[in-house]
Amino acid sequence: MVFSSPVFLFIFLPFVFGIYFLVPSKQLPLRNLVLLCFSLFFYFYGEQRATVVILMSIAGNYFFALAISEQKQECSRKRQVVLWSSVLFNLGILFYYKYANFFFENLNLFLSEPVEAAHIALPIGVSFFTFQGMSYVFDVYRGLPPQRNILNVALYISLFPQLVAGPIVRYETIQSELTSRQESSELVFAGLSRFVVGLGKKMLLANTMGEIADSIFQLDFAVLSPCLSWLGAAAYAFQILFDFSGYSDMAIGLGLVFGFHFLDNFNYPYISTSITEFWRRWHISLSTWFRDYVYIPLGGNRKGSGRQIVNIAFVWALTGLWHGAAWNFVVWGLYFAFLLIVEKLVLGRVLEKAWRPLAHLYSLTMILIGWVIFNSPNLEYIGHYLSTMFSLNIYNPIAPGYGWFYIQQYKIEWILCFVFSTPLIKIAVQRYQKNPTFEVLHSLSVIAVLLVSILYMVNTSFNPFIYFRF
Amino acid sequence: MNRRLFSKLHRWMTIVVIMGILYSIPLLSFLQKTGSYSFYENRMLAEAPVFSVSSVMDGSFFEGCEEYLSNRIYKRNRWMSAYTAAHLHLLKKSVVNDVVVAENLLLTPLTPQPPFLSYGDLGVRAADDLRRLKDKVESVGGKLVVLGVPEQYSILRDRYPFPLFNNDVNLTAIETTFFNSVAQAGIEAVNMKPYYERSSDRTLLYAKTDHHYRLEGAYLTYSVLCEKLVDLGLNIRITKEEDFEYVELPNPFLGSRAKKLIGRSPVEEHLSIYKLKDEIPFTRCDNGVPVDASVFALPNSDEAPVEYLVYMGGDVAETVIQTSRPELPDVLLFGNSFTNALETFLYTSFNETRSLDLRLYHEMGILEYIEEYRPDVVVCLRYDLEYLLQSGNGIIE
Numbered sequence: 001m002v003f004s005s006p007v008f009l010f011i012f013l014p015f016v017f018g019i020y021f022l023v024p025s026k027q028l029p030l031r032n033l034v035l036l037c038f039s040l041f042f043y044f045y046g047e048q049r050a051t052v053v054i055l056m057s058i059a060g061n062y063f064f065a066l067a068i069s070e071q072k073q074e075c076s077r078k079r080q081v082v083l084w085s086s087v088l089f090n091l092g093i094l095f096y097y098k099y100a101n102f103f104f105e106n107l108n109l110f111l112s113e114p115v116e117a118a119h120i121a122l123p124i125g126v127s128f129f130t131f132q133g134m135s136y137v138f139d140v141y142r143g144l145p146p147q148r149n150i151l152n153v154a155l156y157i158s159l160f161p162q163l164v165a166g167p168i169v170r171y172e173t174i175q176s177e178l179t180s181r182q183e184s185s186e187l188v189f190a191g192l193s194r195f196v197v198g199l200g201k202k203m204l205l206a207n208t209m210g211e212i213a214d215s216i217f218q219l220d221f222a223v224l225s226p227c228l229s230w231l232g233a234a235a236y237a238f239q240i241l242f243d244f245s246g247y248s249d250m251a252i253g254l255g256l257v258f259g260f261h262f263l264d265n266f267n268y269p270y271i272s273t274s275i276t277e278f279w280r281r282w283h284i285s286l287s288t289w290f291r292d293y294v295y296i297p298l299g300g301n302r303k304g305s306g307r308q309i310v311n312i313a314f315v316w317a318l319t320g321l322w323h324g325a326a327w328n329f330v331v332w333g334l335y336f337a338f339l340l341i342v343e344k345l346v347l348g349r350v351l352e353k354a355w356r357p358l359a360h361l362y363s364l365t366m367i368l369i370g371w372v373i374f375n376s377p378n379l380e381y382i383g384h385y386l387s388t389m390f391s392l393n394i395y396n397p398i399a400p401g402y403g404w405f406y407i408q409q410y411k412i413e414w415i416l417c418f419v420f421s422t423p424l425i426k427i428a429v430q431r432y433q434k435n436p437t438f439e440v441l442h443s444l445s446v447i448a449v450l451l452v453s454i455l456y457m458v459n460t461s462f463n464p465f466i467y468f469r470f
Numbered sequence: 471m472n473r474r475l476f477s478k479l480h481r482w483m484t485i486v487v488i489m490g491i492l493y494s495i496p497l498l499s500f501l502q503k504t505g506s507y508s509f510y511e512n513r514m515l516a517e518a519p520v521f522s523v524s525s526v527m528d529g530s531f532f533e534g535c536e537e538y539l540s541n542r543i544y545k546r547n548r549w550m551s552a553y554t555a556a557h558l559h560l561l562k563k564s565v566v567n568d569v570v571v572a573e574n575l576l577l578t579p580l581t582p583q584p585p586f587l588s589y590g591d592l593g594v595r596a597a598d599d600l601r602r603l604k605d606k607v608e609s610v611g612g613k614l615v616v617l618g619v620p621e622q623y624s625i626l627r628d629r630y631p632f633p634l635f636n637n638d639v640n641l642t643a644i645e646t647t648f649f650n651s652v653a654q655a656g657i658e659a660v661n662m663k664p665y666y667e668r669s670s671d672r673t674l675l676y677a678k679t680d681h682h683y684r685l686e687g688a689y690l691t692y693s694v695l696c697e698k699l700v701d702l703g704l705n706i707r708i709t710k711e712e713d714f715e716y717v718e719l720p721n722p723f724l725g726s727r728a729k730k731l732i733g734r735s736p737v738e739e740h741l742s743i744y745k746l747k748d749e750i751p752f753t754r755c756d757n758g759v760p761v762d763a764s765v766f767a768l769p770n771s772d773e774a775p776v777e778y779l780v781y782m783g784g785d786v787a788e789t790v791i792q793t794s795r796p797e798l799p800d801v802l803l804f805g806n807s808f809t810n811a812l813e814t815f816l817y818t819s820f821n822e823t824r825s826l827d828l829r830l831y832h833e834m835g836i837l838e839y840i841e842e843y844r845p846d847v848v849v850c851l852r853y854d855l856e857y858l859l860q861s862g863n864g865i866i867e
Contacts, residue, residue, distance in 0.1 A: 006536070007536050009492065137662060193484075219582060224832070402582055404632075409564055412561055443484040446489065447487055454549070455552060458550060460554070
C-alpha cells in the first residue's frame with residue numbers, strides 16, 4: 001500500500017486516525033497497540049507471506065538487545081559476541097532476501113556448472129526495517145535501555161509511516177516517545193500539512209518528472225540527443241528528489257500526527273556546492289546511519305588518510321549496494337566515494353574558494369551523472385547515455401528539437417521543481433508565519449494541494465480500453 | 471479575536487477540512503450508485519473483490535480493493551474531466567490524456583524512433599500471405615483487391631505541431647514496402663493515400679477528433695474501389711454523388727480521441743450520414759441474426775453524442791447485406807473498423823455484401839470462408855499502421 005493510493009488515503013488512514021484517537025490519550029499502551037496492529041496490517045497488505053520476515057526481525061532484535069543489556073558493561077567480549085550475532089542475523093536476512101539472487105547470478109559467471117538458486121522475492125522495505133532493527137541493537141549496545149515490552153520493539157520496527165521507504169528512524173530518536181509522548185492539535189495540524197506537502201510532491205512533481213524521465217530513458221540511442229539526455233537526467237533528478245523527499249515528508253507528517261518526531265531526511269540537496277555537502281543534505285537518515293554505525297566504527301578518519309580512503313570506499317560501496325542488488329548501484333556508490341575522496345584530498349579546498357555558481361554547476365553536473373548511473377539498467381547503458389550527454393553532435397535528424405517538447409509541455413512543473421528544490425518557500429513561510437493572512441493562505445494552499453493531488457490520483461485510474469487502437 | 475485563539479481556530483478548521491475530505495470521499499464513494507460501465511474508457515469498471523482466505527493470502531483481494539476503489543471513487547468522471555480541463559486550458563499542454571492537441575485537430579502522440587531497417591522481409595511475408603489469399607479467391611472464380619487506407623494521424627502527419635514526432639520516415643517506408651511487395655506479387659491493390667492527398671482539406675475526408683475517415687472519405691474510398699473493380703471487368707453500378715445527399719447530424723461527434731479528453735475536447739465536429747434519392751431495399755444479418763435493415767445506427771435524440779459507431783453500428787464479426795439483385799456480383803470485404811463507413815456505400819453496388827472483421831470472427835479462417843461463400847470479389851482492407859503485420863485482419867489462414 002503506497003501513501004499515494006486511494007486505499008491508503010481513503011480507507012486505511014481514516015480508520016487508523018479514527019480508532020487511534022478514539023482511544024483516550026492517557027491509554028498510550030492501547031494507542032500503541034492500535035498503531036502496531038495497523039502497521040502490521042499495512043505490511044501484510046503488501047507482503048502477505050513475507051510478513052513473517054518482519055516478525056522474525058522484530059523477535060530477533062528484541063532478544064539480541066535484551067541479551068546485550070543483560071551482560072554487564074565489563075563483559076565486553078560477551079556483549080560483542082551478541083552484537084556480532086545480531087549483525088549476522090540482520091545481514092543474513094538482508095543477504096538472503098535481497099542479495100542472494102544477485103550473488104548467485106554473478107557466481108555462476110565463474111562456475112562451469114551453474115548453481116541453481118531459488119528465485120527469492122524481495123520483501124518490501126526489507127532494507128529499511130533491517131537497518132532499524134540493527135539501529136535498535138546498536139543503540140542498546142551503546143547504552144540506551146532496551147524495551148522490555150516486545151510490542152514497543154515491534155512498533156518501533158514496523159511503525160507504518162516509515163516502514164517501507166524510510167526515513168530510517170534511529171532508536172535513540174524515538175526511544176522515549178514509544179512510551180511517553182505528547183499529541184496535540186498543533187502536531188496534528190503540522191503533521192497533516194507536512195503529509196499533504198509530501199503527497200503533492202509525489203503526485204504533482206515526482207510523477208510528472210517521472211513521465212519525462214521514463215520516456216527519455218526509454219528512447220533509442222539513435223534518437224537521443226545531448227539536450228534530451230541532459231533533460232532526462234534533470235527530470236530523473238527531480239523525480240527521485242520529490243518522490244523520496246515527498247515520501248519522507250508524508251512519513252514525518254504522519255509521525256507528527258501520532259506524536260512521533262522523526263528527523264528530517266532531506267535538506268534541499270540540490271543547492272549544494274560540493275558532493276560532500278550534497279551527502280549531508282540527501283537521505284540524511286541513511287548517510288548518518290552508515291557514518292555512525294559503519295564508518296566511525298571502522299576508524300573513520302582517525303587512522304590516517306590511507307585508511308580513511310579505504311573506509312570511504314567501503315562505506316560507499318555498501319551504500320550503493322543498499323540501494324539495490326545490481327552492479328550499477330555499486331558503481332554509483334563507488335563513483336560518489338571517488339568524488340568524496342577527491343574533494344577531501346584536493347577539490348574541497350578549491351570549491352570553498354571557488355565562485356559559488358561554479359561550485360553549484362560542478363555539484364549539479366556530478367549529481368546528474370550519478371543519477372544516470374543510478375537509473376541505468378546496466379553498465380553498457382551507462383556508457384551509452386553518458387557518451388550521448390557529452391557528445392558534441394547536438395543536431396538529431398530523427399526528432400529535431402524534440403527536447404523542446406518536454407520543456408514546453410511541462411513548463412509549469414519544471415518551474416515548480418526548481419522553486420521547491422530550493423529553500424525559497426521555506427524562507428517565505430518562516431518570514432511570514434506570524435502573519436494571520438499568511439497563516440490562512442498557508443492552510444488554503446495545503447487544502448488545495450490535497451484536492452489537486454486527489455485529482456491526479458483519480459486520473460491515474462483513467463485506463464481507456466483498446467478500442468482506441470481499434 | 472486574539473492571536474492565539476485565531477491560530478487555534480484556524481488550525482482546527484484546517485484539520486476538520488482535511489479530515490472531512492479524507493472521510494467524505496470514501497463514504498460518498500460507497501453510498502453512490504454507479505453503473506459498471508465507463509463510457510469514456512469503453513470498459514467495464516472493476517467489481518468488488520471476493521473475500522476468501524486464498525485471495526487474501528495471494529494478495530489478489532487487496533489488489534482488487536485498490537482497483538475497485540480507484541474505479542468507483544465518488545464522481546470519478548468529474549475528477550477526470552476537471553483534470554483534463556486543467557491540463558488543456560490552464561496548463562495549456564499539447565499532449566493531454568495521450569492525445570496531441572494540434573490546431574483544430576486531435577492526433578495521437580508518437581515516440582521518436584529511428585528508421586526501421588528490416589521492412590523488406592516483412593513486405594515479402596505480407597505479400598506471400600496475400601498471394602495465398604489471391605490463389606484461393608481465383609480458385610473460386612473471384613477477384614482480389616487489396617485496399618490500403620491510412621489512419622487519421624498518418625494522413626494528417628504534416629499537422630503535428632513542432633517539435634512533436636510524426637514518424638513520417640517509417641510510415642512512408644512501410645507504405646512503399648507494402649505496395650511494392652504487393653505489386654511484385656501480381657496482386658491488384660489500391661493505395662488510397664494519394665487520392666486523399668489530392669483534397670484541398672484532408673479534414674473534410676478524415677475526422678478531426680477520431681482515428682477514422684469521415685463518411686466523405688469513405689465515399690471517396692468507395693468510388694475509387696468501384697472504379698478499380700470496373701477496370702477489372704466487374705459489372706457493377708457505382709453510386710454517384712448526385713444519387714444521394716449528405717445529411718449532417720446535429721449531434722456532437724465524440725471521436726475516439728475526443729473521448730479520451732472526457733468530453734473536454736477543444737475541437738468540435740459533426741458527422742454525416744447520407745440519404746439515397748432512390749432507396750435500395752435490403753435485408754441485414756449480423757452474426758447470422760436478422761437485424762434492422764439500416765446502415766446507420768442513429769441516437770434517440772439530437773443532443774446525444776454520436777461516435778463512429780453510427781456507421782453500421784460499430785464492429786461486427788460478420789455482417790451480410792442482401793439486396794436481391796442477382797444480376798450484380800457478390801462481394802466479401804474484410805478488415806477493421808474502417809470497413810464500417812465503407813459498407814454503408816458498398817452494398818449499393820452489389821447483390822450480396824459480406825463483411826468480416828477477423829479480430830472478432832473466429833468460426834473459420836478467411837480462406838475457408840471464401841471457399842464456402844465463393845464471392846465474386848474479395849476486398850481486403852488494410853490500414854497503413856498494420857500493412858506489414860500478421861495479426862488481426864492480417865491473419866490469412
